[in-house]
Amino acid sequence: MPSAEPAHENPDSGAPEILAVPDDEPPTIRSVKKRAKQGRREPRALGYWENHLEEWLTEVLKVDPDFKKKQPDDLQIWSFPTRSLREEYITHIHQRSEADVRSLLRHFLFDASTFMKDEDVLYWMLKQPDLYNELRSKYEYFRRLDRAVIGRKIHAQYGIRWALDLLPDSPLEAIAVIKSYLRIHDEMLAEGRADGLEDAIEIIDTST
Numbered sequence: 318m319p320s321a322e323p324a325h326e327n328p329d330s331g332a333p334e335i336l337a338v339p340d341d342e343p344p345t346i347r348s349v350k351k352r353a354k355q356g357r358r359e360p361r362a363l364g365y366w367e368n369h370l371e372e373w374l375t376e377v378l379k380v381d382p383d384f385k386k387k388q389p390d391d392l393q394i395w396s397f398p399t400r401s402l403r404e405e406y407i408t409h410i411h412q413r414s415e416a417d418v419r420s421l422l423r424h425f426l427f428d429a430s431t432f433m434k435d436e437d438v439l440y441w442m443l444k445q446p447d448l449y450n451e452l453r454s455k456y457e458y459f460r461r462l463d464r465a466v467i468g469r470k471i472h473a474q475y476g477i478r479w480a481l482d483l484l485p486d487s488p489l490e491a492i493a494v495i496k497s498y499l500r501i502h503d504e505m506l507a508e509g510r511a512d513g514l515e516d517a518i519e520i521i522d523t524s525t
Contacts, residue, residue, distance in 0.1 A: 361391050366398045370405050373398065374421070382423045382478075385430070394424045396513035403516060407523050418524055419481060425513035425520075426495070428476040431465045434507040435473035439466045458505060474502065477514065488525035492518050 366373040377394045381387065388394065397403035410418065439462050442449040452459040458473065465473035477498045483491035499506075499514045506514075 361389075361393065364399065366393075366402060370402050373402065374406075374417075377424060378417070378420050380424070383428070393509070395427070395509045396425060396516050403519065407519060410520065410524050415485065418520060419484070422481060422517050422520060423478060425517040426476075426478040426480055427474070427510065427513070428478045429472040429474065430476060431469070431473040432507060432510065434505065434510075435462065436466050438473075438505055439463060458502065474505075480517075484521065485525065488521050492521055495521075 361376070376392055380389065380392070380394055382394075397406065442452070442459070442462065449459065453462075454460075461471055462473050465471050477495055480491045480494050483494070495514055495518050499511060503511055
């Protein structure tokens, strides 16, 4: 999982412009507020939340994971912004209620969705029709990809949030299915979404 240095891609945005962090000036809460007064929109990701775990959790848990259209596009909700925040959360996880832990997991374990990364995958597949046809015959993801991206009648990603139904009784099974989803779909997931699944595995493994 990336540390605070490299910028995360917004996994639900085709152009991660809003989360593009200048190398010489990583965002902080103070700098973002200052630029907001100047009418400049800045990302709330990565180093912005360093040493502010509780503030980040408060903002994330305000967001309803079931209403994608109302989710803020400048707030990193799909994974921990930095490695140190993840470590801090994991260290004190037993002080948190089961309900709060599950609420965070709902953001990391996405429901059925079609992400901008899926559109990118389809774009490249259409340039390689022979390979695309071969993959369509072998994998469910590729079989429904064009209908998900173009027709919007179905989703490209089946989603993995249902793994929550295995908790708290069967955490090892929950971890196994998340790992399986990640193994099969890793190349078709934006880096941030893959990070979120890994974060979820760590949370479940530590909290049980």
